[in-house]
Amino acid sequence: MSTPDHQSPLPDASRPEAKDRIYRSPAGIAGGALLLFIAGWLGVDALVSGTGRTPWLALAALILVVPLVAAFTLRPAVYANEDRLRIRNPLRVIVLPWSKVASLRSSYSNEVVDTDGTKYQLWAVPVSLRARKKVAKHQGRAATGSRGVEGRMAGMGRPSPFDRGAVADAPTRSQTDQAMDDLRGLAEARAHEPQAQGEVTVRWAYEVIGPAIAGAVVLAILIATG
Template sequence: MTTPEDQPSAQPPAPEYADRVHRSSAGIASGVLLLALVGWLGVDAIVAGEGRTPWLALALLILVVPLVVAFTLRPAVYAGRDRLRVRNPFRVVVLPWGQIAALRSGYSNEVLTRSGTKFQLWAVPVSLRARKSAARREARAVAQGTPGSAVGGGRDGGRAGQGPVRAATDQVMDDLRSLWEEREHTESAQGEVTVRWAWEILGPAAAGAVVLAILLATG
């Protein structure tokens, strides 16, 4: 007779891998401020304006608000177990780790595919000022005999293990490289690169531009 102890125990389900989300806090803050300013000016013009002014203000709001959202609040990078999803102002790019050839940092942070296509990471902007500040901190630490450390992977310049003090966005790129190198050869991280246009941004902005053009042409 088989007892419960003799039966094989059920294997627990594999844990879900939550995406690591990277966004620009400075971009979000500036977006909120810009939306507040544009909204205040636009609503004031609609309520208090005379003649064609309210219609012009409304058309400008329809045009400008999606663009502000696109360049400030929208950009994000989602690093998952099998793929990198890049949400830029007007496109969403999904890149399986196996299709990535390099993650490069220069005057901008970019991902390069094996086919040679390049996509900029809008959500991870390069800050030359932050790089200079990190370099000064590292120089002081070296002078004091306590150099900083950073974890990063490294075909494109990052160092694994101990390394220099890094600017925040450079550290993000190091983390992305580390995950890419860990996952790029796994079977589930293969596939095709897909690109989708952000019609939820382009549609309203185009509509606002058309209405504004009509108003200006018929004025």
């Protein structure tokens, strides 16, 4: 995808800021909250009732574990508006103007590929093979039920109230697949718009990496000197 004008457009101060669509993983958030609760419970118990080096080991472990658990479960999110796609992964934040999005792919993971061929995984939109199978199974049952009711009603000489609308009510895509379809639609519709031009930016999440490294160093020192 390219734009005819190689110069970046000047920002329009009068244009209201585009509202983000936010995509996150409910299962990831629930799992992260549970893990943080368990880690906090065990860690605080060790800090309060532990003896000798135990409280220090518990504190170092908490400093290491809590940021990483939060980063890989609670932190991931995908923000999309009319101008750009912003991906908040566990350790990086990637911002891609729609003009730089070459494709959005789904296989065993969902990922975006920029115009330079670099791939970025969408941690907040995980692929669920189980959800895909569930949707396919539901569609099959709806179609079978529709044919069965239509056959019985036809045999009685009456029109069937269970028509194609019933099959249309069955979900046709899993939640994450539908999210990818939405993002593809935005990419195709907005790629050539002046506001969707720019360069890809990548920022490391030092607010996660820093505490995790500090906790790992302290924990290693305590273990080594124990």
